[in-house]
Amino acid sequence: AQTVTQSQPEMSVQEAETVTLSCTYDTSESDYYLFWYKQPPSRQMILVIRQEAYKQQNATENRFSVNFQKAAKSFSLKISDSQLGDAAMYFCALNFGNEKLTFGTGTRLTIIP
C-alpha cells in the first residue's frame, strides 16, 4: 500500500515571496512517480510538476521546483515569486506503473497581497 502525507492543512505567503509545501510518502516500489496538482476554486485539477523517482535531478517548471529526497521519502514543492493566481489547494500524489494516483489530503495556500 502507498500513502501520501501532507502535514500542512493551510499555508499563507506574502505576494512575491517564496513558500514551500511539504509532502512525505511511503511506498515499497522502487520505480515510481511523484506529482503536485493544483486545485483552484474552479475545482479543476491542474498538473503543476512531476518527478520520476529514478532521476536524481529535481524537477523545475518556471517558478515551481521540487526538493526530492528519495531516502527520506520527501517531496516538497517550492513556489518562488508567489502570485495571486497561485492561491489554491495543492495536492501531492504518487503512482507507479501508470496505475492509480494516491493523493495526500492537500494544503490550502493563501496569497497575501
Add this chain to the structure above:
Amino acid sequence: DAGVIQSPRHEVTEMGQEVTLRCKPISGHNSLFWYRQTMMRGLELLIYFNNNVPIDDSGMPEDRFSAKMPNASFSTLKIQPSEPRDSAVYFCASSRRQGNQPQHFGDGTRLSIL
C-alpha cells in the same frame, strides 16, 4: 487540443434516482480513471480502465456503482439507486499508458443527492 470532457458539470437529484456521469478522454489516451472527492475522504480512485478494460475496481463503494467503457472515447459512471452520501465531486482523468504519462483531469461533476 481538447482536454478531458465531463458531463454534466452539476447534477442535483433526489435519492433513489439513477445518476449517469459521462466522460470523454483525450484522444489517443488509453488509460481512464474515475476519482471521487469528498471532504471526509479526499480524492480516491473508484475504478480505472486500460484499453477499455477495467483493471482495478476495488474503490467502487458498492454494487450501486457501475462503470463502463464501451469504446476508447467514452466512459460512464452510473449510480443506481443514488443516496445522499454519494454527494461528491466526481473526476474523470486520462493518460497515455506508455512511459507513465501524467493523468489529465476533467473539470469534474458536482453531484448533489437530496
